[in-house]
Amino acid sequence: MTVPLLEIDDVTKQFGGLRAVSNANFTLETGKLHAIIGPNGAGKTTLFNLITGTLPTTSGHIRFLGDDITDEPVHKISQRGLARTLQIKSVFGGLTVRENLWIAARSRFGVFAPFMSWRSCQKSNERADAVCEELGLMAHADQLAANLSYGDVALLEIGLALATQPKLLLLDEPICGMGPAETEKTVAKIQDLAKRIDIIIIEHDIEVVFNIADEITVMANGGVLAKGTPDEIAKDPDVRTAYLGDDDDDA
Amino acid sequence: MTVRTINRFGTLVLVVFTLTAPWVLPVFVDAFWVDIYSEILIWSLLAASVNLLFGYVGLLSFGQALYFGMGMYGVAIGIAKLGFGFWGGFGFGVVLATAMAAVAGVLAVRLTWHYFAIITVVFSLIFYFLALSWKPLTGGDDGLPFSMPPLISVGDFELTLTDPDVQYFFIVLMVGACYAIMGRIISSPLGRAFVTVRENDLRASLIGLNVYMIRLSAFIVSGFIAGVAGALFALFGRYASANFMFYHVSGEAVVWAIIGGVGTLFGPIVGTSLLIVLREELSHVWAHYPILVGIVVILTVIFAPKGIGGIWAALVHRFAGANTGKGGDA
Amino acid sequence: MELTIALALNGIVWGLIIALIALGLSIIFGLLDIINIAHGDFFMVGTVLAWFVAETTGNYWLAFLIVPIIGFALGALIEYTVIQPIKNAAALSIVATFGLAIILQESVRATFGATPERMLPPIHDTIPMFGIEYEVYRLFAAAASIAAIGAFFLFLHRSKLGTWMRAVRFDPETATAMGIPARRIYMITFALGFSMASLGGVVAAPITTVYFEAGVDILPFCFMAVIIGGLGNLGGTVAAAVLLAFFEGIITSFTDPTFARIGSLCLMSLVLMIRPHGIFAGATR
Numbered sequence: 001m002t003v004p005l006l007e008i009d010d011v012t013k014q015f016g017g018l019r020a021v022s023n024a025n026f027t028l029e030t031g032k033l034h035a036i037i038g039p040n041g042a043g044k045t046t047l048f049n050l051i052t053g054t055l056p057t058t059s060g061h062i063r064f065l066g067d068d069i070t071d072e073p074v075h076k077i078s079q080r081g082l083a084r085t086l087q088i089k090s091v092f093g094g095l096t097v098r099e100n101l102w103i104a105a106r107s108r109f110g111v112f113a114p115f116m117s118w119r120s121c122q123k124s125n126e127r128a129d130a131v132c133e134e135l136g137l138m139a140h141a142d143q144l145a146a147n148l149s150y151g152d153v154a155l156l157e158i159g160l161a162l163a164t165q166p167k168l169l170l171l172d173e174p175i176c177g178m179g180p181a182e183t184e185k186t187v188a189k190i191q192d193l194a195k196r197i198d199i200i201i202i203e204h205d206i207e208v209v210f211n212i213a214d215e216i217t218v219m220a221n222g223g224v225l226a227k228g229t230p231d232e233i234a235k236d237p238d239v240r241t242a243y244l245g246d247d248d249d250d251a
Numbered sequence: 252m253t254v255r256t257i258n259r260f261g262t263l264v265l266v267v268f269t270l271t272a273p274w275v276l277p278v279f280v281d282a283f284w285v286d287i288y289s290e291i292l293i294w295s296l297l298a299a300s301v302n303l304l305f306g307y308v309g310l311l312s313f314g315q316a317l318y319f320g321m322g323m324y325g326v327a328i329g330i331a332k333l334g335f336g337f338w339g340g341f342g343f344g345v346v347l348a349t350a351m352a353a354v355a356g357v358l359a360v361r362l363t364w365h366y367f368a369i370i371t372v373v374f375s376l377i378f379y380f381l382a383l384s385w386k387p388l389t390g391g392d393d394g395l396p397f398s399m400p401p402l403i404s405v406g407d408f409e410l411t412l413t414d415p416d417v418q419y420f421f422i423v424l425m426v427g428a429c430y431a432i433m434g435r436i437i438s439s440p441l442g443r444a445f446v447t448v449r450e451n452d453l454r455a456s457l458i459g460l461n462v463y464m465i466r467l468s469a470f471i472v473s474g475f476i477a478g479v480a481g482a483l484f485a486l487f488g489r490y491a492s493a494n495f496m497f498y499h500v501s502g503e504a505v506v507w508a509i510i511g512g513v514g515t516l517f518g519p520i521v522g523t524s525l526l527i528v529l530r531e532e533l534s535h536v537w538a539h540y541p542i543l544v545g546i547v548v549i550l551t552v553i554f555a556p557k558g559i560g561g562i563w564a565a566l567v568h569r570f571a572g573a574n575t576g577k578g579g580d581a
Numbered sequence: 582m583e584l585t586i587a588l589a590l591n592g593i594v595w596g597l598i599i600a601l602i603a604l605g606l607s608i609i610f611g612l613l614d615i616i617n618i619a620h621g622d623f624f625m626v627g628t629v630l631a632w633f634v635a636e637t638t639g640n641y642w643l644a645f646l647i648v649p650i651i652g653f654a655l656g657a658l659i660e661y662t663v664i665q666p667i668k669n670a671a672a673l674s675i676v677a678t679f680g681l682a683i684i685l686q687e688s689v690r691a692t693f694g695a696t697p698e699r700m701l702p703p704i705h706d707t708i709p710m711f712g713i714e715y716e717v718y719r720l721f722a723a724a725a726s727i728a729a730i731g732a733f734f735l736f737l738h739r740s741k742l743g744t745w746m747r748a749v750r751f752d753p754e755t756a757t758a759m760g761i762p763a764r765r766i767y768m769i770t771f772a773l774g775f776s777m778a779s780l781g782g783v784v785a786a787p788i789t790t791v792y793f794e795a796g797v798d799i800l801p802f803c804f805m806a807v808i809i810g811g812l813g814n815l816g817g818t819v820a821a822a823v824l825l826a827f828f829e830g831i832i833t834s835f836t837d838p839t840f841a842r843i844g845s846l847c848l849m850s851l852v853l854m855i856r857p858h859g860i861f862a863g864a865t866r
Contacts, residue, residue: 052457078459086457092450103447107459111444112468114436118443164458311672358854365616368675369804370853376801377846384839499797502618502679509676539691541683548680552673553666 003066005030005168005198006051011060013046013222020046022222023060028215033194035209036202038219039242044202045087047219048170052084053077064168078107081167085157085174087202093146097137097156100145101128104163131163135189151182158186162193169193171201175208187212210234218242254571261563265517269427273419287531289419291524292426293487296480297500298507298519300473303433305505306513307442308469309449310363313501314371317355317378318474320496321348322481324382324389327491331397332388337412337486340400344482345475351378352474353467360466363452372498382493394492412486422483429476434516436472445469506544510551512560521559583713585834590710592830594719594788596823597726602781602799603806604733605774607818610807612750612770613664615674619682620803621796623775627652627782629689632700632791641703641787645725649780656775660768682796689793697792722784729780730819737815746770750813801842802826805849 006028013021021043028034036044049055051062053074061070069077092100102118103111105127119125132138135155140148145156154174161169174190175183183205191212193199203209209216210230218225218239226236233239268275269292276284297319304310325344329335335343355374362370382389389395401411402421412418436442444465448455456462485491494500503526511522526544533540555562606620630651631644659681667677702718709715737743748756749766757763789795805825810817825845832841 054453054457073461074456075459075461078457084457086454090451090454092447092454094450095446099443103443103455103460104458106440106443109440111440111460111465114439114441114468116440117438118440119438121440124440160454160458309672311675313675358850362853364672365610365614365675366853368616369808370850372801372804373846373850373853377843377850380839380843380846384837505676506679509673539687541687542691545680545682545684545687548683549663549677552670552677552680553663556670556673 002030004028004063005065006200007061007063008047008051009061009063011047011050011062012058013043013050013055014058019222021050024219024223026217026224026227028200028217030198032198032214033191033212034198034200035213035216036200036219037204037206037209037216038225041221042219043222044219045172046222048084048172048202051077051170052082078164081165082170083161083164083166083168084170085161085172087172087176089150089153089157091145091153091156091160094144096142096144097148097159098128098132098141100156101131101159101163104128104160105131105165107164127163127165131159134162135159136185151178154178154182154186158189166197168198168200171199171203173202173204175203175205183208254567257567257571262517265520266427269423273416285415285419287527289422289487291520291527292422293480293483294504294507294527295520295523296426296429296483297477297504298511298523299429299433300477300480301501301504301508302511302513302515302519303476304469304473305508306515306518307437307445307449308466310360310466310469311368311505312359312371312470312473313368313498313505314373314375315473315477315504316496316498316500317371317375318348318352318477319481319484319500320375320378320382320491320493321351322478322483323485323491323495324395324481325478326482326485327395327397328388330400331395335400337400337402341482341486344485345478348478348481349471349475352471352478356467356470356474360463360470372501375496375498375501379493379496379498382496389491389493392493394490394494396490399486399489418487422487425479425483429479430516433472433476437516441465441468506548508558509556510547510558512558512563514557515560515564518558518560525559585831586711586713587715588830588834589827590715590830591719592827593823594723594726595785595830596826597723597730598781598785599799599802599806599826600819600822601726601729601733601784602778603803603810603818603822604730604815605777605781606803607807607810607812607815608746608750608770609774611813612746613767614671615664615678617774618675618678618800619685619796620678620774620778621798621800622682622685623652623656623778623796624782624785624799625793625796626655626685626689627779628786628789628791628795629693629782629793630779631783631786632698633693635700635703635786641700644783644786645780648783649776652779653772653776655779656772657768659775660771664767664771686793686796693793695793697790699790700787702787716788718787722788725784726781729777729784733777734815742766742769801846805845808849809852 004027008024008026011021011024012019024043024047038044046055050057053072056071061068063069064080064082067080069080102124106121106124109123132141135158137152137155137159140152145153148156158171158174171190175186178186187208190199190201213230215228216230216233217227218233220242225242226233226239228236272288273285276282276288297315300315300318301312304312322344325347326340329340329343359367359370359374383391399412401409402417403410410417412421444460447460448462448465452462507522507526508519509522510525511520512518529544530540533543551558602624606617609615609617609620627648630648631641634644634647635641663677663681667674702716704718704721706717707714708717708720737747745756745761745766748761749763753763806818806822809825810819810821829841829845832844
């Protein structure tokens, strides 16, 4: 029995009177493309925030490949191989695309090297260029990230995560706000990545989710409503009444 | 003609000027301008320490005078009270300043934005008052004069700072070394980490950067630079005084850094030169020239927040025809 | 013992005056998100104008009327010409206010000279209190400060303008959406801050030295009151100002005044590190 990818063990997050995540309990295995879906306010992004250490848990434990990472510092969790994109795209606007990817790549080799020239860092240069190439951003490599189109920023967002050589990639609404062509391109890319990296994706577009996910976890009101393959979820009566019934809930 | 070539040429001009100033300046203006330029170089280091923290990491420290003061008092107390020689005193000052920056930084760097600025002032005020009241050790606001031990004393051969040429080139050497160190750090992975943290600290931590340690390293390096400035100042003037630890001194350094252009390596020299030259020229003509300085400061913040360095960079980019807008470099 | 009582009472009086000034600093910090390094100089301008009015008209009480109005006008002017334009460079606001401080200090020096002046208090009597003879003017100063502070809180909580200010402080976007003229509120806030500081200057002028650097001495104390009391916690600011000044007064009677100051600064550092929202719980931010 292999070590589970991610264990959410009775995790709760309370903000004053509001329980954003409420005794969430589930385990995800490696080797699958996971999706987390649920209505707005279900606690999906909060859960991501708890996993990456951006928010402290109120109670419960989170384990990544067997290690307890609950409330560890954000950068330490990233160094374990857990990478994440943000729902509201957030890159390093004043740096070029290449510089963005470079620093993400370099993070794996340590930055406290004050006397070497950054341009001479072979491995980081190579990795940055490789990610740039893979995501089709080479044409914009020397452009400031702040000047990129929305679609390219979204790609760079994924690029930053990729450059850190993650074992697990958390994608928070990666195709949010994209047009149909860009969506298709990005979804294809995600499927491609899923062949070599474990991915958990939060998404509102049910069609996309059912098309690409191997396993879907449905959240509602801070807890887990159901978990299973797309077929199982589609047939689940609880899910239908709570969520799938409303067709116009798509982002 | 690329951006880099132009900047390299500018640096060359600056270096050549600095190395030949003791002979060039007396010919074109007056010998006392060599002393002024020495002062400018020293003070520019203080501005550079502000610039390193603000321009590259995004932390505005209003209390660098504290580390300047530590460097200054380290030299003065080391030589006058502890019997150190030249190098012992100099080293003591720099080490003291760096240690102070490490201690203060551990606390200060946990805060950001306004609270960071405020606590840097508070720390500097605490030590200002200590220096002021601990008269037996520091001389209070009367100051602590001392006599200059020689740099090197081998048999009959002696080099001492009382010789103007020795003094000038010693300062140039030390200041140059500091700029070289800063330049190195800025173009290193650590320097990249600095600007990354400045751009987006949350995202930086999410890609695995230890934002706290990165900020702390910048703070300590800045303290070191300010300490060297203070040590050089003490050696230049042969005395130390608590007045130079007051927040007004920190504020002036911030002004020089902003006007010179934050986020550029030589911005501090430009800003410090401009304002000190202005002070020298205007103070004879109009006793209340600080009003003009204040107006320039406000106008700079409103209309040219990137300072002269920013204007220079914009012009250079236009001239070199580079319109992809490279970001992040010195 | 007598010295201690006198200094303790002086501390309370000064604490109240500083509370008045610090409230101005707090609303500027709270609403406009600006560290106003020039705030001490607003106080200084108040003392200088009060001295000037007293010298030229022979009537000190006139200053109570004229100076706060001039202060308000100056504050509005500064807000319009300096503060508004720098809204887009928020981190540099501290630099701009530093420039402003230089301008104010040097302008006063240019107009009135660098020699410190002392004023005679308009009330010369003393009154026996707690076993010592205490100056009546200082009691008046305390009363005037209390009255001004009280009026300020009344204004803030009972008037329409005051309510608008609190709304903008709490949530500027919603306030604007509700039709509150945020632009004008910012100007009024800054002007009010200047006015309160200058009123503090009028009250303080007879019991302190009037000179162009007076603002530099008082600024750290105002910041201490605001931080230790808690940003956004106006009542806390008043309490902190009075308590700090009271304790500094007592400590000064035993040792060097700078040690009292160092102690307060260390307390301020502690607060910043541990409870940046201030000692008095219930701060809104």
